[in-house]
Amino acid sequence: MLHFICGFVVALLAVVPAVGLFLHKKFTKTQKNKNGHLLEELGKLTGELAHEIKNPLSTIKINLELVSEDLKDSASAESGKIGTEKDNRSLTRARRKIAVIQKETDRLEQILDGFLRYVDKTELHLASADINELVSDMIDFYSPQAHSHSITMRQGLHNQPLICKVDTDMLKQVILNLFINAQQAMGKGGELMVRTFPQQKDAVIQINDTGSGITPDKLPHIFNAYYSSRPQGSGLGLASAQKIITAHNGTITVDSEPQKGTSFTIKLPIYA
Numbered sequence: 001m002l003h004f005i006c007g008f009v010v011a012l013l014a015v016v017p018a019v020g021l022f023l024h025k026k027f028t029k030t031q032k033n034k035n036g037h038l039l040e041e042l043g044k045l046t047g048e049l050a051h052e053i054k055n056p057l058s059t060i061k062i063n064l065e066l067v068s069e070d071l072k073d074s075a076s077a078e079s080g081k082i083g084t085e086k087d088n089r090s091l092t093r094a095r096r097k098i099a100v101i102q103k104e105t106d107r108l109e110q111i112l113d114g115f116l117r118y119v120d121k122t123e124l125h126l127a128s129a130d131i132n133e134l135v136s137d138m139i140d141f142y143s144p145q146a147h148s149h150s151i152t153m154r155q156g157l158h159n160q161p162l163i164c165k166v167d168t169d170m171l172k173q174v175i176l177n178l179f180i181n182a183q184q185a186m187g188k189g190g191e192l193m194v195r196t197f198p199q200q201k202d203a204v205i206q207i208n209d210t211g212s213g214i215t216p217d218k219l220p221h222i223f224n225a226y227y228s229s230r231p232q233g234s235g236l237g238l239a240s241a242q243k244i245i246t247a248h249n250g251t252i253t254v255d256s257e258p259q260k261g262t263s264f265t266i267k268l269p270i271y272a
Contacts, residue, residue, distance in 0.1 A: 053108060056104040056105070056107050056108045057104075057108070059100065059101075059104045060101050060105065063097040063098075063100050063101050063104075064101065067094050067097045067098060067101075070091070070093050124166075125169075126165045126166060127165070127166070127168065128163055128164075128165060129165075129166050129168050129171075130161045130162060131162040131163075131203045131205060132157045132158055132161060132162055132196055134166070134168060134171060134172065134175075135155075135175065135194060135196055135205060136155070136157060137172075138172055138175045138176060138179070139153055139155055139194055142176065146179070146183065146192060149183050149189060150188060150189030150190075151182075151186060151189055151190055151191070151192050152189075152190075153191075153192050153193075153194070154191060154193045154194070155193075155194045155195070156193070156194070156195040157194075157196045158196045158197045158198060160198075162198060162203035162270060163271050164203050164270060164271050165248075165269075165271045166268065167244075167248070171244070171248070173240075174240075174241040174244050174266070175205070175207070177237045177238070177240075177241055178207045178241070179192065180237075181237065181238070182207065182209035182211060182262070184211075185211025185212050185213070185262060186209055186210060186211040186212075187212070190209060190210035190211060190261075191210045192207070192209050192210075193206075193208040193209075194207050195208075198270065199267065201270055202250075202267040202268060202270060203267070203268050203270050204265060204266065204267050205265070205266040205268075206265050206266075207263070207264045207266075208261060208263045209261050209263075210260070210261045211261055211262060212258065212259060213256045213258040213259055213260055213262055214254070214256035214258070219254065219256060222238050222254060223238050223239055223241075223242045223252075245266055248268055248269075249268075249269055250266060250267050250268040250269065251266070252264060252265070252267075253265050
């Protein structure tokens with residue numbers, strides 16, 4: 001057990017300089033690019049990233065200290081100073097705290113992975129695709145999970161092909177993220193309505209839920225990086241979605257009413 005803790009601490013200490021080196025390289029590259037807006041955005045992101053990393057690391061540190069105390073009690077028990085029953089309780093507590101450590105390190109890894117995906121340049125692999133077919137595939141894919149959360153999925157897809165030049169994998173990622181957000185907003189169940197239709201020169205994807213909605217004060221910030229209304233949210237899902245849609249020369253907007261639901265609207269240029 002002690003060897004595990006020591007190894008974990010060493011690995012943890014290695015993360016900090018690695019993150020620092022990565023951020024330094026990103027800043028250097030951005031400065032050479034002479035793009036003031038990108039530099040400002042990256043500076044804001046690194047500050048938020050440091051804040052996000054600090055929270056799970058604090059939990060890790062506290063639990064490491066508690067595990068250390070429990071292991072000392074366990075060692076004393078083996079020498080006959082503490083009864084077997086207390087020894088077992090001490091080891092059980094140690095295992096629970098290690099589980100917390102593992103959960104927090106997983107969350108730390110997810111934060112870093114999300115950050116890396118967000119700051120890296122979005123390279124699209126475009127191909128002609130029917131938006132109706134793409135959305136239908138995602139509805140079929142997500143329906144079992146929706147059913148398991150008492151969510152009824154409804155669809156109203158346009159009766160003619162809506163051909164756009166898109167990166168299908170990235171667009172599916174955006175749609176899946178919006179489905180998951182809707183599921184979390186609806187909690188114990190509700191309805192998820194997905195529609196497609198043409199509007200002037202755009203193909204429109206509209207995703208409506210009957211969830212808790214978003215309050216007016218939060219609505220202007222939901223596409224901001226590291227902004228999340230959920231305690232365990234990464235704050236990069238919607239920011240990444242907007243980045244992907246913008247890279248397609250499209251737009252993503254939101255309308256919401258508290259206690260009634262939320263509607264996301266994606267517009268993509270129709271390929272002539």
